[in-house]
Amino acid sequence: MNTHRALTIGLFTDDFFGGVLRAVEVQAAELAKQGHRVIIIGPKRPVEPLPHGCEYRPVRFLWHKRLADYMGFISWSDKTVQQLTTEYQFDIVHSHNERGSMFLCAKIAKKTGVPHVHTFHSNYAGTHAENPFFAAISSMVYLPLALMLLGRYSRIKPLRHIHKPQKVQVLEHSTFARHDWLMVAKMAQYVDVYTSPAPFLIDIVNECTCGALNKKGFFIANGISPEFAAATRTRALTGPIQFMSCGRLDPEKRIDIIIRAMAKIKGPAITLSIIGNGSQQAALQALVKKLGLKKRVKFLGRINNREQLAKEYANADIFLFPSYHFETQGLVLGEAACAGEAIIYCDERLKVGVNPHNSLFVAPTTLAFADAMQALIADKKQVRAMQAASKKLCAPLSPTAMAQKMLALYYGLLQ
Numbered sequence: 001m002n003t004h005r006a007l008t009i010g011l012f013t014d015d016f017f018g019g020v021l022r023a024v025e026v027q028a029a030e031l032a033k034q035g036h037r038v039i040i041i042g043p044k045r046p047v048e049p050l051p052h053g054c055e056y057r058p059v060r061f062l063w064h065k066r067l068a069d070y071m072g073f074i075s076w077s078d079k080t081v082q083q084l085t086t087e088y089q090f091d092i093v094h095s096h097n098e099r100g101s102m103f104l105c106a107k108i109a110k111k112t113g114v115p116h117v118h119t120f121h122s123n124y125a126g127t128h129a130e131n132p133f134f135a136a137i138s139s140m141v142y143l144p145l146a147l148m149l150l151g152r153y154s155r156i157k158p159l160r161h162i163h164k165p166q167k168v169q170v171l172e173h174s175t176f177a178r179h180d181w182l183m184v185a186k187m188a189q190y191v192d193v194y195t196s197p198a199p200f201l202i203d204i205v206n207e208c209t210c211g212a213l214n215k216k217g218f219f220i221a222n223g224i225s226p227e228f229a230a231a232t233r234t235r236a237l238t239g240p241i242q243f244m245s246c247g248r249l250d251p252e253k254r255i256d257i258i259i260r261a262m263a264k265i266k267g268p269a270i271t272l273s274i275i276g277n278g279s280q281q282a283a284l285q286a287l288v289k290k291l292g293l294k295k296r297v298k299f300l301g302r303i304n305n306r307e308q309l310a311k312e313y314a315n316a317d318i319f320l321f322p323s324y325h326f327e328t329q330g331l332v333l334g335e336a337a338c339a340g341e342a343i344i345y346c347d348e349r350l351k352v353g354v355n356p357h358n359s360l361f362v363a364p365t366t367l368a369f370a371d372a373m374q375a376l377i378a379d380k381k382q383v384r385a386m387q388a389a390s391k392k393l394c395a396p397l398s399p400t401a402m403a404q405k406m407l408a409l410y411y412g413l414l415q
């Protein structure tokens with residue numbers, strides 16, 4: 001196999017907004033830049049530019065506007081498989097969600113014999129602490145159903161012995177959470193190779209499978225779009241500290257923690273900008289009103305334009321990330337680092353975009369966030385040093401670094 005020949009790569013996603021889609025688009029743009037034909041297969045796109053050099057192939061999408069963004073499925077019907085395999089001669093199919101995209105790739109791989117790569121972006125076990133009802137439904141209904149379908153569609157034979165993990169983190173010592181990790185490990189057996197931006201996910205899969213899949217799992221961090229590193233600050237450095245957060249306003253993101261922390265912060269000129277929308281938006285806005293923070297906490301809504309989003313990052317000083325034991329990579333941490341922000345976070349398992357020089361690691365409580373925020377407000381010199389340290393992470397988080405690792409994986413499979 002010529003490891004320099006151009007490949008035809010299909011990147012499949014069920015998402016039409018959010019971190020996973022941003023990761024897919026960055027991957028697609030960089031692979032296209034390096035001379036490969038890249039087709040993103042997913043829902044009909046929102047109004048925003050297509051990654052340069054890429055193609056986009058919308059397929060039928062099963063979703064209702066009353067559902068959360070992450071609850072839609074692209075079609076994996078035989079008709080869809082026939083259409084795609086007729087239109088494209090894929091060398092690699094790469095799925096990015098454990099939904100229709102994974103099923104569709106499994107069927108295409110079985111029909112054509114091409115390798116199926118999958119990236120696990122989600123931590124299902126992390127949803128039980130903050131959203132127990134829907135997490136339990138996912139655990140006991142959806143994940144077993146998804147596994148059954150994947151086993152039916154995949155050409156790969158299952159392993160005989162896979163067991164629940166015993167060494168997972170404190171918040172995941174529940175039957176449901178261990179069951180979720182078991183389901184993820186069983187899904188991993190049905191693809192040729194899987195990647196994750198979370199080393200701990202790969203460790204848990206290896207534990208569940210007694211090391212049988214240790215040559216199938218690869219840690220590859222999602223590349224960060226170059227707009228974030230290129231964004232320039234227009235706010236004066238001498239102004240008051242501005243905090244920000246970015247992400248879905250859903251229970252597992254724990255945005256209420258940083259709103260309550262703001263209520264403990266001294267200094268009326270200190271502000272917090274919250275980017276995103278979700279099921280908790282009204283409740284969080286009511287909390288802001290109740291705490292008397294309407295002049296200090298601003299809800300900016302969902303920002304689809306990446307350049308505009310990058311400018312918001314660049315003009316803030318400190319990024320707050322209260323999500324705990326839910327994320328895999330936390331793409332926004334890498335975006336904040338590349339945009340030159342200091343970071344405060346509380347999840348010890350997150351390793352991408354944070355280090356002792358650019359961030360403060362705190363306990364996952366309101367008081368811990370408030371104390372860290374107040375300490376940085378009083379020490380702008382440390383804030384500037386942390387911001388400079390964040391900028392040094394741009395190179396290892398670049399799309400080029402990510403694409404080189406991914407291409408090595410692709411060519412290795414084709415050999």
